[in-house]
Amino acid sequence: MPENSSCSGASSCSKESCEGCSHNSQNPQSMLEAMNAYSNIKHVIGVVSGKGGVGKSFVTSSLAVQMAKAGYKVGILDADITGPSIPKMFGAHGQLVGDEKGMYPYETKEGIKIVSINLLMEDEEAPVVWRGPVIAGAVKQFWNEAVWGDVDYLFVDMPPGTGDVPLTVFQSLPVDGIVIVTSPQELVQMIVKKAFHMANMMHIPVLGLVENFSYLKCPDCGKKIALFGESNIDEVAAKEGTRVLGKLPLDPAYAKAADAGAFYEMENPYLDAAVDALKTI
Template identity: 85%
Template sequence: MAEKSSCSSASSCSKESCEGCPSHQNPQSLQAEMNAASNVKHVIGIVSGKGGVGKSFVTASLAVQMAKAGYSVGILDADITGPSIPKMFGVHEKVIGDEKGMYPAETKEGIKIMSVNLLMDDEEAPVVWRGPVIAGAVKQFWSETVWGDVDYLFVDMPPGTGDVPLTVFQSLPVNGIVVVTSPQELVQMIVKKAFNMANMMHIPVLGLVENFSYLKCPDCGKEISLFGKSHIDEAAKEMGTKVLGKLPLDPSYAETADEGKFYEIENPYLDAAVEVLKNI
């Protein structure tokens, strides 16, 4: 039975002959080429095991915190069928391009954004694409976008462990991921799937961020656990990683994002995550 089906002489291939095969000694990398006019120093993936945990909020928050710390920042919105990053920053102009590639839109504060919504005439039109097409678009956002000099490129990924996370892990030089979760035990279970996928792909897990951790009473200041008791500390210990932040449920955050003024949000709850990113 052939052991290297990729060899031209697979029908006569054996373990001994494969040891000297060029394709065995030099396996082909699946990593996509960075755009020639780009210099991205760090790629950080923001992932979650399921939807609805505030992954885009965490992505935007980390981007803003790093920008305010003086770093050049970009966001690759890889949630192709549910893009939300441009609206959160009030960015609606269409992406333009030339022979060098596509140029990301920029917020007035200088954060660069590439999203499928910036390529469409109608922002509310659905993106009805199959998985391979979506994965191809994500690779194009990396290799055909003129990012220029970027210290940190945050990749906002769709939930789960399907085509897009797999494409990002294989095609982009990901330096690490941040896993977003919420207090429910069901979510904690699913988060472990994302964590285990990263380990399988040899991608470093920088830590966990818990969103919707609590609601602070505006009258007495008491912290109310709307979604039950937090289990993130136990989960982090079990997975051998760290907690990078516990974010409260704050209606003012949602209002500011809806108004397209996300840069105005101050989020000190992610200070630990910022320090980890600075030391990569």
């Protein structure tokens, strides 16, 4: 039997060859990337979803805005390389600049710092046609080559699923916890469990769940209409041993503000529990 039967190369393992192996539990190797020398980031929060189209970037931006309004210094690392939407929501255009220290994030007039692939391209509508390893490398660069300065909370907006980018973020960045975004459909809630279980496998704390598109409030009578079916997020959270951090309604005003690049102007009281949870980290 080889010394380390869990290693991918277990058939050729020896005591000497396994000493530096990342699979060796007695000598684990950290894969964390060094922070930029001119950055001081206190907390890194990942925002993930099991599938696309559930409003993950909306939740990321909402959390960033609410924490900034609470007096914290906030940044957003847009790790959704092939589908970046953060810059448009904040009216961020143009290209990032840099010097020998690194590249400087775009900073909104309210003080939120943003790094996104769209802010590095001449044509922000051009597609990013890259393979997984290149995309993962770009995410690392956003971390260790960006001069973030002092940031209390850095929110990482990740692409949906459990692929290269979430894996890279979980392994390379000192993530304090993740917020999982879902919607009321049964299919979505089944898939979100994959994200939850991936976080557990990577030993990343799950801060809680946020349900988007939870209901539509009738403008005439105020009745809550469950357009995508009745919510069972409370049951899902209880089963997974976590908590619900917010239930967000469908509201055309949010979409209008995002399209206009005026997202900071919006208030989102539905995330008060999430804000409270972040303050306790």
